[in-house]
Amino acid sequence: MGIFDLISLILDNLNRRKGRVGLTAVGVIIGTAAVVILVSLAIGLQANATAQLAGIGDLTLINVIPTYGGEGDPGGPIISIDGAPGNIETKLLTPDALEELRTLPGVQDVFPREYFYGEARLKYQRLETWAGGTGVPPGALKTMGLIAQQGDVELEKGTIVIGSNFNTTFFDPNFRPGKEPPPPPDVYNQQLRLEIIKYDPDGNQIIKNYQVRVKGILQSNGRDDWAIYMLLDDVTTYNEWVNGQRINRNKTGYNEAVVKVDDPKNVKPVYDAILALGYQAFSPQPYVEGINSFFTILQVIFGGVGAIALLVAAIGIANTMAMAILERTREIGLMKALGATNRDILSVFLGEAAGIGFLGGLGGITVGWLVGEMLDVLVVAYLAGQAVQQGGPPPPESAVITPLWLAGFALFFATIIGFLSGLYPALRAATLVPINALKYE
Amino acid sequence: MIIQMENPTDNVFIDAVNVTRQFQMGRLTVDALCGVNLQVKKNAFQIIMGPSGSGKSTLLYLIGGLDRPTAGEIKVDGELIDSLDENRLAIYRRQKVGFIFQTFNLLPSMSALENVAFPLRFARVSRRNRLKKAMDLLEIVGLADRANHKPSELSGGQQQRVAIARALVNDPVIILADEPTGNLDTAGGLSVMQALADLHSRGATMIVVTHDTRNRQFATQTNFILDGRIVPQEIYEHSLNNLAIEAVGSSPTPSENDVEGQ
Numbered sequence: 001m002g003i004f005d006l007i008s009l010i011l012d013n014l015n016r017r018k019g020r021v022g023l024t025a026v027g028v029i030i031g032t033a034a035v036v037i038l039v040s041l042a043i044g045l046q047a048n049a050t051a052q053l054a055g056i057g058d059l060t061l062i063n064v065i066p067t068y069g070g071e072g073d074p075g076g077p078i079i080s081i082d083g084a085p086g087n088i089e090t091k092l093l094t095p096d097a098l099e100e101l102r103t104l105p106g107v108q109d110v111f112p113r114e115y116f117y118g119e120a121r122l123k124y125q126r127l128e129t130w131a132g133g134t135g136v137p138p139g140a141l142k143t144m145g146l147i148a149q150q151g152d153v154e155l156e157k158g159t160i161v162i163g164s165n166f167n168t169t170f171f172d173p174n175f176r177p178g179k180e181p182p183p184p185p186d187v188y189n190q191q192l193r194l195e196i197i198k199y200d201p202d203g204n205q206i207i208k209n210y211q212v213r214v215k216g217i218l219q220s221n222g223r224d225d226w227a228i229y230m231l232l233d234d235v236t237t238y239n240e241w242v243n244g245q246r247i248n249r250n251k252t253g254y255n256e257a258v259v260k261v262d263d264p265k266n267v268k269p270v271y272d273a274i275l276a277l278g279y280q281a282f283s284p285q286p287y288v289e290g291i292n293s294f295f296t297i298l299q300v301i302f303g304g305v306g307a308i309a310l311l312v313a314a315i316g317i318a319n320t321m322a323m324a325i326l327e328r329t330r331e332i333g334l335m336k337a338l339g340a341t342n343r344d345i346l347s348v349f350l351g352e353a354a355g356i357g358f359l360g361g362l363g364g365i366t367v368g369w370l371v372g373e374m375l376d377v378l379v380v381a382y383l384a385g386q387a388v389q390q391g392g393p394p395p396p397e398s399a400v401i402t403p404l405w406l407a408g409f410a411l412f413f414a415t416i417i418g419f420l421s422g423l424y425p426a427l428r429a430a431t432l433v434p435i436n437a438l439k440y441e
Numbered sequence: 442m443i444i445q446m447e448n449p450t451d452n453v454f455i456d457a458v459n460v461t462r463q464f465q466m467g468r469l470t471v472d473a474l475c476g477v478n479l480q481v482k483k484n485a486f487q488i489i490m491g492p493s494g495s496g497k498s499t500l501l502y503l504i505g506g507l508d509r510p511t512a513g514e515i516k517v518d519g520e521l522i523d524s525l526d527e528n529r530l531a532i533y534r535r536q537k538v539g540f541i542f543q544t545f546n547l548l549p550s551m552s553a554l555e556n557v558a559f560p561l562r563f564a565r566v567s568r569r570n571r572l573k574k575a576m577d578l579l580e581i582v583g584l585a586d587r588a589n590h591k592p593s594e595l596s597g598g599q600q601q602r603v604a605i606a607r608a609l610v611n612d613p614v615i616i617l618a619d620e621p622t623g624n625l626d627t628a629g630g631l632s633v634m635q636a637l638a639d640l641h642s643r644g645a646t647m648i649v650v651t652h653d654t655r656n657r658q659f660a661t662q663t664n665f666i667l668d669g670r671i672v673p674q675e676i677y678e679h680s681l682n683n684l685a686i687e688a689v690g691s692s693p694t695p696s697e698n699d700v701e702g703q
Contacts, residue, residue, distance in 0.1 A: 005562045016550045334546045337507055338560035339535020339611065341528050435508040438542070 001344045010351040014359075017324070021356055024320040027313030028360020029367055032414045035306030036368025037375065040402040042302045044376075046295035047401055050288075058145040060108075060264055062271055062283045064101065064257040067091040091278040092253030101259055104273050106266030111140045112254035114235050118242035122212075122228075123193040124185055127170040131194065133160070133228040135235025136258075143260050146224065150188045151216030155231045159215035162187070165225040166217075187214045198242045208241055310414065313360065314421040321353050321425035332429050333437025342430040349426035350419060357418015361411040368410070369402050376400040454646055455481035455504060455615065460513035462499050462669075473499040475669040476513065486641045486659055487648045491666035492681065497650045498619050500666070504648065505538045505617045506530045518614050535563055539608030543620035545600045547592040547607075553579060554588040557606045564611060571610075578606035582636050598629025605636050609645075616640065616647040622656065634659055 001009075014021050069090035091097070093112060102110045116133040136144075141153035141161060153161055167184040175181065194210040218224055240247055259274065259281075261267045267285045274281040325332070332345055379399035462474040473496045481487045491497035502508045503515055506522050515523050522533055534540075547556045557575035566574070579585045582602040584595075592600050601621060608616055618637065622630030630653070638659045641647055649656065657663055665677035672680075 001563050002565045005565070005568075009562060012550070330546065331548065334548075335563075336531065337505070337534060337540045337546075338607075339531055339538075339563045341531040341563070343528075344531075344563055433508075435502050438507070438546070 001340070001347065006344075006347055006351060009348055010355050013348065013352055014355050020320060020324075021359070024313075024316050024356050025360035025363060027316040028310065028357055028414050028418065029363035031306060031310030031313040031417075032361050032364020032410050033368035033371065034309045035303055035413070036365055036402060036406060036410050037372050037400070038302035038306050039299050039406055040368070040372045040400045041375070042295060042299040043403065043406070044399045044401040045298070046292070048399065049291060049295065058260075059283075059285045059288055060261045060267060061144060062259040062261065062267065062274060062281050064093065064259055064274055065255070065280045065282075066093045066253050067278055067280055089278055092251075093255075093257045093279070094250050094253045096250070097253065097279075098257055100277065101257060101274065101279075104259075104270055106261050106263065106270045107259055108262040109143050109260040111137050111143065111258055112232065113140075113256040113258055114232055114239070115255050116230075116235050116238050118238060119197040120238070121195045121197070122170075123195065124170060124187055124190060126174070127172055127182060127185055129166075129169040129171065131228055133230050133235060133238075135230055135232040137232045140258070141229055144258065146221070146229075147219045148216035149219045151214070153216050153218070153229075155215065155229065157231055157234060158211065159213045159230070160192075161216040161218060161229045162214060163218050163225040163227040164220040166228065169226065188217055190214055196238050196241060198244075210238075310417055314417045317353055317356050317418050317421035318425060320356070321349060321422050322428075324352070325349065325425050325429045328429075329432065329437045329440035332432050333434050333440065336432075336434035337438060345432075346426050346430035349429045350422045353422020353426065354415050354419040357421070358411065358415040360418070361414025364414060365407045365410055369407070372400040372402050452482045453480045454483040454485070454518060455479070455648070456516040457500070457504065458514050458516075460500070460503060460510045460515060462496070462503060462508070463511045472669050474503075474510070477666075477669070477671055479664060479671065481646065481648060481662070484641070484644055484646055486638070486661045487646075488657055488660035488663045489648065489650045489666055490652060490654070490657070490663060490677070491650075492652055492684070495666045496669040497666045501617050501619055501648060501650045504615070505540060506533045507540075535560070535611060537614045539611065539613035539616040541601070541604050541608050541616065541618035541621045543623040545592070545597075545604045545624070547600055547603060549592050552589045552591060553584060553595065553603045556592065556603055557610055560607060560611050574610055575606070578609050579603070581609075581639075582606045596629065597625045598632045601625060601629070601633045602636055605633070605640070609640070614646065616645050618647065618649040620651055621649060622651065622653055630655075 067088060067090060069088040098110050098112060101107060114135040116131075116135065120131045120133070122129050122131040136155070138155055141155065146153050146161075148161070149164065151161075155161060167187050170182075170185055170187075172182050190213070192212050192214065194212050196208045196210065198206050198208075200206060212230070218227070236247060259270060261270050264285065267283055271281055271283050271285075335345060335348075376398050380397070383399065457477060457479040460474055460477045460479075461472070464471045464473055477496075477500060479489075479500065489497045489500065499508065503510050503523075504517065506525070510523050513523075514521055517533075518537065520533070520537075522530065525533060547553075548559065551559065554572060554575050557578055558571040561571040561574065576585065576588060579588050582605055584599060584602055584606070587595060587599060587603075592603070595603065601624075605621075608618075616637075621633050621637065625633060634656055637647060637649065641659070641661075649660075663674075665672050665674055667677055667680055
């Protein structure tokens with residue numbers, strides 16, 4: 001039998017028994033809807049948790065810090081180190097060391113990061129703020145995945161890129177209580193005065209002035225909202241002036257290096273390789289992976305609860321098909337007499353069972369999606385209420401997320417469930433002895 | 442074993458040799474057919490007469506490939522059908538056999554036209570050609586104006602004529618009818634037998650199983666079957682008379698329709 005003839009025959013047969021097909025499909029609808037709602041809820045929870053974690057930053061970046069060796073406790077913020085405390089080799093992040101990191105397989109880029117460790121003020125008109133600062137080479141901000149909301153992130157000499165909230169730190173040093181505090185200034189593309197301060201042995205302040213221009217303001221990402229980024233060479237210049245001597249990177253190394261990995265799945269091997277070289281490293285990825293795997297387990301559990309409902313529906317389909325075969329025994333005999341092969345009969349009955357699953361799946365997706373949307377409104381409203389009362393973080397935009405793949409998967413799964421439930425009854429139908437089937441009363 | 446043959450070597454189209462069919466009823470083995478031989482010529486109108494339970498329908502279904510003999514062989518149009526596998530047997534039924542049943546076996550949800558066209562679904566004929574062919578056949582059986590009626594809207598005789606059209610839709614080499622008039626009144630039965638006779642005159646080979654002696658007038662050849670064996674006419678009639686007397690003697694009304702008309 002041709003595929004179109006088969007489908008039209010299946011549809012005719014399903015249409016003939018609308019009531020029973022509908023009732024059987026209700027079971028599938030409930031099961032599929034349960035799967036869709038519960039998994040959507042789990043996905044929504046995960047998306048919200050991931051959004052909270054976004055402040056950790058790009059997961060393909062690994063921060064590397066030097067190891068300062070010596071006897072006993074190495075000191076410093078050690079995240080992971082192989083072997084027991086003892087004789088630890090000093091590993092500085094010299095230019096040669098950066099080249100060594102660059103040769104590791106999976107590494108896309110390596111750049112140093114240097115902090116300004118003096119005291120400095122940024123002044124704009126009559127406002128000022130205390131300024132720290134991180135120096136990076138040209139192009140590094142782009143590699144770090146930072147995006148400008150104003151201007152761009154291409155640092156040049158004498159320019160800075162600031163976080164989205166940095167301008168709120170400006171204050172008026174002549175501010176008197178009772179006066180209206182000044183609004184945060186719009187400093188984009190403005191020249192600011194950078195005053196770097198150091199003290200002579202007698203404790204007298206020495207100030208050196210530089211002009212810096214705000215080249216870009218970053219989009220808010222949580223982590224860099226109060227940051228100042230400047231060119232590595234500028235930071236080196238400032239630090240050298242504060243120290244009063246030239247810095248030899250081959251001797252002292254950099255404060256920190258950032259390793260950009262080409263693919264998230266290479267983060268772990270690169271991370272391990274960096275540790276093996278004797279450096280200290282930090283990557284948020286293992287934590288995020290842990291959280292993700294927790295949510296995957298949650299999805300599976302939620303999906304499993306829905307699947308139990310689907311299992312019950314599957315038994316319903318099997319029962320309906322078994323009944324249909326009893327009722328339609330003569331019809332099966334007739335089809336055989338008219339030249340239907342066992343395979344034709346099998347296809348018709350399997351198709352009907354899968355059709356019930358498919359229809360139930362369609363209904364289940366629709367119901368699941370609608371209920372999910374309603375739930376979403378309720379949950380978001382509740383969270384918003386909580387946030388107002390308790391001053392927590394703002395509520396998520398949506399708490400229940402139904403992705404297209406879930407709808408597709410649910411439909412496919414419901415159809416397969418129908419198909420499998422129909423297997424036994426359809427096999428029985430196909431192997432009926434035609435003469436007995438024709439005589440069946 | 443009694444063998445009845447007419448011109449045994451002349452143009453034999455259906456050849457059943459020593460066909461035996463046993464059914465297992467629990468521990469009991471029932472012989473439905475015991476070494477039956479039957480030869481049917483091309484373009485014959487073969488009638489097989491026998492009372493209920495005589496094995497005549499069993500023989501018909503064996504020839505139609507809906508059942509397999511316990512022993513013996515059946516050749517149709519040169520093809521040994523008892524050795525075909527399930528799939529080939531289905532194809533044999535699809536291509537060579539047209540069945541007509543006592544209870545019509547029309548699908549109640551389909552119109553007359555769709556019922557006639559139904560078998561062609563299994564033969565992968567396009568919907569358009571199926572319906573055209575079915576319409577032509579409904580015209581032949583005189584029901585073109587009822588093409589869109591459901592079986593429930595047709596009389597018994599009309600339903601059986603629809604079933605005849607369905608049996609013809611695959612251009613079969615043999616038409617097998619199992620008590621085609623059994624569920625019909627006299628007028629309906631006559632119209633059906635005339636439709637079959639008309640097909641026969643157009644060249645069809647057919648085997649009609651019946652217990653109604655009035656149908657014999659259409660036959661080119663008649664065989665009689667009793668208790669799974671083919672018997673001469675005189676033995677058949679004698680035996681049926683005795684059966685009828687026994688039935689009348691033992692109970693006020695005959696329990697089987699099959700003896701009516703005797």
